[in-house]
Every structure is written in structure tokens, then in C-alpha cells.
Amino acid sequence: MHKTKVSLSLIMAIGLLFPQISMACTNFLITKNASADNSTMISYAADSHDLYGELYYWPGQTWPDDAMLDVYEWDTGKYLGQIKQAKKTYTVIGNINENQVAIAETTFGGRKELVDTSGIIDYGSLIYIALQRSRSAREAIKIMTDLVAEYGYYSSGESFSIADKNEVWIMEMIGKGTGNKGAVWVARKIPNGMVSGHANQARITTFPLNDEENCLYADDVIDFAKEQGYFDGKKKDFSFADSYAPLDYGALRFCEARVWSGFRLMNPEMDKFEGYIKGESSERLPLWIKPSKKISYRDVQNIMRDHFEGTSLDMTKDAGAGSFARPYRFRPLTWKVDDQEYFNERAIATQQTGFSFVAQLRDWLPDAIGGILWFGVDDAATSVYVPIYCGINAIPHHFAVGNGSLLEYSSTSAFWIFNRVSNQAYSRYSHMIQDIKKVQKGLEDKFEDYAPVIEQAAVNLNKLDPQKAKAFITEYSLAQSKITFDAWKKLDEFLMVKYLDGNLHKEENGVFLRNKHGRPYPAQFPGYSKEFYEKIVKETGDKLKMKKLPREKSNH
Numbered sequence: 001m002h003k004t005k006v007s008l009s010l011i012m013a014i015g016l017l018f019p020q021i022s023m024a025c026t027n028f029l030i031t032k033n034a035s036a037d038n039s040t041m042i043s044y045a046a047d048s049h050d051l052y053g054e055l056y057y058w059p060g061q062t063w064p065d066d067a068m069l070d071v072y073e074w075d076t077g078k079y080l081g082q083i084k085q086a087k088k089t090y091t092v093i094g095n096i097n098e099n100q101v102a103i104a105e106t107t108f109g110g111r112k113e114l115v116d117t118s119g120i121i122d123y124g125s126l127i128y129i130a131l132q133r134s135r136s137a138r139e140a141i142k143i144m145t146d147l148v149a150e151y152g153y154y155s156s157g158e159s160f161s162i163a164d165k166n167e168v169w170i171m172e173m174i175g176k177g178t179g180n181k182g183a184v185w186v187a188r189k190i191p192n193g194m195v196s197g198h199a200n201q202a203r204i205t206t207f208p209l210n211d212e213e214n215c216l217y218a219d220d221v222i223d224f225a226k227e228q229g230y231f232d233g234k235k236k237d238f239s240f241a242d243s244y245a246p247l248d249y250g251a252l253r254f255c256e257a258r259v260w261s262g263f264r265l266m267n268p269e270m271d272k273f274e275g276y277i278k279g280e281s282s283e284r285l286p287l288w289i290k291p292s293k294k295i296s297y298r299d300v301q302n303i304m305r306d307h308f309e310g311t312s313l314d315m316t317k318d319a320g321a322g323s324f325a326r327p328y329r330f331r332p333l334t335w336k337v338d339d340q341e342y343f344n345e346r347a348i349a350t351q352q353t354g355f356s357f358v359a360q361l362r363d364w365l366p367d368a369i370g371g372i373l374w375f376g377v378d379d380a381a382t383s384v385y386v387p388i389y390c391g392i393n394a395i396p397h398h399f400a401v402g403n404g405s406l407l408e409y410s411s412t413s414a415f416w417i418f419n420r421v422s423n424q425a426y427s428r429y430s431h432m433i434q435d436i437k438k439v440q441k442g443l444e445d446k447f448e449d450y451a452p453v454i455e456q457a458a459v460n461l462n463k464l465d466p467q468k469a470k471a472f473i474t475e476y477s478l479a480q481s482k483i484t485f486d487a488w489k490k491l492d493e494f495l496m497v498k499y500l501d502g503n504l505h506k507e508e509n510g511v512f513l514r515n516k517h518g519r520p521y522p523a524q525f526p527g528y529s530k531e532f533y534e535k536i537v538k539e540t541g542d543k544l545k546m547k548k549l550p551r552e553k554s555n556h
Contacts (some may be wrong), residue, residue, distance in 0.1 A: 011297065025107065027057065027106055029288075029554065031195065034194055036296040037297075038363075039362045041359060042163045043104070045304055045353050045356040053415040055093065055388065058131075062088050062496070067288075069084070074128075080118075080120045080121070089132040090135075094355075097390065098367060099164070099367055101135065101163070105127060107200055109245065110202060111244055115177070117154070117514050120529040126147060126155075126351075130144045141216060149181075153183040157172070157174035161361065165362060167189055167487065171187035171203065174208075184218045186218070188204055189214045194288040196287055197263065199255045201259075203259070207372065261287055264311070323532045326426055328351050329344035353378060360372045369458045383440075389476075398412060424496065438489070494510060498512075503526075504524040517542040
């Protein structure tokens with residue numbers, strides 16, 4: 001019988017456009033009663049030195065009964081095999097679908113021997129296939145776990161954030177090794193009023209065995225661990241994370257530290273776990289916490305921009321920050337001096353982010369309007385989160401797949417213009433970040449101010465004609481994307497002029513000042529910080545000290 005073949009790569013060139021994503025992503029999960037407006041939220045930073053930031057798009061459609069789907073590994077483009085296509089698929093915009101289901105991930109790796117090289121479904125394909133097929137978070141979990149049970153799980157250990165407009169779940173999964181098809185996994189619903197997070201380390205420890213409303217798991221998740229010698233205790237004491245991804249110092253400092261940093265921004269009492277993430281305390285960071293105040297989507301956006309500011313890990317304070325308090329350390333992450341290994345801190349915000357988002361899901365609005373992907377490309381600290389409604393029917397050109405690539409510069413690509421600005425800032429961070437934050441805040445304030453009016457208009461249109469409502473929010477999302485791109489292009493040019501050759505040209509409100517003859521004012525020399533000059537003196541002693549010649553002394 002002839003089979004209709006449908007390839008993910010035909011829709012989105014998946015094999016060529018999604019290079020390998022390293023183990024370096026961060027998620028936070030916010031439940032309804034923990035949020036300022038009763039929405040659910042998940043955030044995601046897709047961090048990879050090899051990832052091009054763009055907004056993916058699959059239009060929903062109905063498929064023939066015999067349709068098959070070609071699966072390519074998301075990281076490498078390797079062809080893995082075919083699976084049966086669903087009869088109906090839903091529209092997916094980035095990591096959110098038209099039903100207000102959103103999924104994100106972080107890779108924890110875990111025990112290397114559990115990777116199944118014969119599996120057909122990798123973690124990336126699992127996300128985007130589930131988004132095309134699911135109407136709720138619970139349904140997404142069932143689809144994901146059924147897929148790996150039927151076709152095998154190709155990737156290493158993975159943590160998933162899975163949310164709809166009512167529930168937020170964390171699911172952790174790892175394979176069972178080549179020749180042993182399927183995966184072991186556990187999924188926990190985050191209690192209403194709580195927030196959670198994960199960042200490349202498995203975080204689910206013990207879990208309830210008889211609470212299907214709040215906890216789901218593979219039938220053999222405990223028995224398999226016992227068979228492999230990972231666990232030999234009583235079932236009630238079984239810990240998924242300790243069995244399948246035991247902690248080491250790197251997991252604490254590079255992964256758990258990011259979760260801690262986000263948690264402490266939502267509840268200052270979490271400062272008490274600083275010893276844990278430094279390996280000095282055994283009191284483990286909880287899977288979820290209650291925030292000290294309600295969390296807004298703007299709060300989550302700013303958490304994604306964190307560099308441990310205000311803590312002993314503050315990346316703007318040590319020698320690695322250089323002369324302009326740069327909170328970035330270029331790779332490798334660990335390095336040696338005299339055979340002793342050292343490391344750089346790994347913060348939530350990082351220069352190698354391809355894209356990041358905050359998915360906001362709201363049950364009091366029609367789905368097309370209720371789901372927003374606040375989407376940005378490149379480093380979250382120097383990016384702008386643009387409102388992309390899940391009901392749009394076209395992708396903004398500046399974010400579109402195929403508009404440039406990691407090795408092909410495009411003058412109309414948001415990824416490239418945001419990288420131009422951030423890479424300028426890395427050289428004079430403490431100065432330039434002030435100009436960047438001003439433009440960033442201005443745009444995001446405007447999005448927040450406009451949202452109620454735009455959404456009310458869309459709701460009114462939706463009552464008359466849902467298709468006109470979708471056209472309206474599409475036009476709005478496209479327009480804000482272009483406004484943001486244009487503002488960032490202007491910012492790129494402004495920074496180049498203002499900080500030319502390490503000097504400073506006078507300006508007011510973005511306008512460069514001239515003297516009465518129309519000439520530029522003399523360049524200013526801002527120099528370095530007092531702390532940096534003190535470091536130079538301490539390191540060089542009298543080498544750079546100004547002295548007087550003998551004849552200078554005799555002249556006085």
C-alpha cells in the first residue's frame with residue numbers, strides 16, 4: 001500500500017536549521033494562584049552556541065489515514081525513522097499551540113548507558129510532535145510517553161515543562177538503553193500557588209505512588225532502577241533524580257544554582273540555600289516553592305535576564321568581569337591552571353541563547369487571544385520579549401525560519417540585529433547596558449500598556465468573526481515585531497556612534513549634541529571604574545606609577 005509521507009523537515013527544514021543544542025537551558029514554571037493575573041506560565045532559554053534563533057511554525061491540518069511522519073533529530077538533523085501521522089494536527093507557533101498548550105525543556109543527560117541509539121523519537125521532535133497533537137498538558141504527557149513507548153526514545157535524560165491554561169507539569173524522562181525500547185519517566189503537577197524550575201539537572205526526587213491527579217509515572221520506573229542496580233530501597237523512598245541522574249558538584253554549581261537564583265528572586269527566603277548550591281550543605285533545593293508575592297509575566301522575563309546580581313556569585317564583581325563589569329564568561333566553562341581545575345559561573349542569562357520566551361496562558365480569554373508567547377532572540381538580558389499570540393496565522397518576517405542562518409548574515413533578521421547590539425555591549429557592558437535597558441524597557445512597557453486595549457478589541461471581533469480576530473492579532477504581532485526590529489537597528493547605530501573608539505559622544509534622549517558651529521562636542525573619556533583602577537595598581541605596583549624626573553624636582 002502506498003503511504004503518504006510527511007516530513008518535519010518539509011515543513012521547517014528541521015534537520016538543517018536546528019544544530020546541536022548543548023546542555024544549557026533554563027525553565028521556570030508558574031501556576032495560576034502564583035501569578036499576578038491568574039495565568040499559568042512557563043519560560044525557556046534555548047541556550048546553544050550553535051543554535052540560530054527563529055520562530056517555528058506548523059499550520060494545523062487534517063491528514064490522510066495512511067500518512068506517515070519522517071522524524072529527524074532536532075539537534076543534528078539525523079534521520080531517525082518514520083511514525084504514523086495523526087489524523088488532525090494543531091497550529092504551532094514556536095513552543096505554543098493554538099489550544100494554549102506550551103512545552104519547554106532542559107537536558108540533564110543522566111546515566112550515559114541509558115541512551116537508546118535505536119530509538120526513533122528524540123526530545124526535540126517529541127516536543128513539537130506533542131504540540132501538534134495535544135489539547136491539554138495531560139494529553140501532551142500521554143502523547144509523549146506513548147510515542148517513546150511505541151517508537152523508542154533516542155535522547156539522553158530530559159526535563160520538560162508542560163503547561164496549559166489550567167495546569168503546569170514537570171516531567172522527567174530517560175531511556176532504558178539500546179535494545180530496550182521505551183523510557184522511564186515521572187510527571188508531577190505543580191501545586192496551585194507554587195512555582196518551580198529546572199536547569200539541566202533532574203529535580204524530581206521522591207513522589208506519591210497513588211495520586212494520579214497530581215503524579216503520573218512509568219509502570220517500571222522503580223523496578224527498572226532496581227534491575228540496573230541504581231536503587232535497592234523501599235518504593236516509597238525511591239528518588240528519580242538520585243537514581244537516574246545523581247548530583248555532582250558541576251550539577252550544583254552550573255544547574256541547580258540557576259534554579260536557586262530564580263527562586264530567590266521570587267522569594268528572598270531562598271537565600272538560605274546558597275550553601276547547597278556551593279556544595280556546603282546537604283539541605284536540597286525543593287522542587288517547588290511558594291513565592292513571597294504574586295509573579296507577573298514581566299517578573300519572569302526579568303528572571304530570565306539574571307546574572308546572580310546581588311549574591312556572592314555575582315558575575316559582575318570578580319576578575320573575570322574585566323574592566324566594564326561584564327557578567328559573561330566565554331567558554332570553556334571549566335579550565336586548568338597548574339593542573340588544578342577551575343570554573344566560571346553559569347547564570348540564567350547567557351550570550352549563547354538562540355531564543356527565549358515566556359509562555360503566558362489564560363483561561364478567561366478565547367484560546368487564540370489567551371495564549372501569548374513573549375518571544376525574544378539572542379541573550380535574554382539584551383533582548384526584547386515581543387508579544388506573539390498563539391492564534392496568529394503568519395510569522396513575522398524578522399523571526400521567520402529561513403531568514404538567514406548561523407552562517408548566513410541577514411540584514412532583516414532579528415537574530416542578527418540583536419547579536420550586533422549584544423556583541424557591542426560585551427566590550428563596554430557597564431556603559432552600554434544602560435542604553436540598551438532604556439530602549440528595552442520602553443518597548444516592553446508599551447506592549448504591556450497596549451495589551452488590554454488590543455485584547456479587548458480582539459475579543460469583540462472574535463464574537464463577530466473568529467477569523468477576523470485572528471487576522472487582527474496577526475497584524476498586531478507582526479507590527480510589534482517590525483517596530484522592535486527597527487528600534488534595535490537604530491540602537492545598534494546609536495551605540496556605534498556614542499562609544500566610537502572607546503570614547504563617549506554627548507547626547508540627550510538619543511540625539512547627539514553639536515556646538516553652535518554644527519560640529520561635534522569634544523569626545524569625553526569615561527575611563528574605567530574606581531575598583532578596576534585599584535585592581536591595576538594592586539597587580540602592577542609601581543610599574544605604571546607616574547614619577548618626576550630629577551630636573552622636575554629641582555625646578556620646584
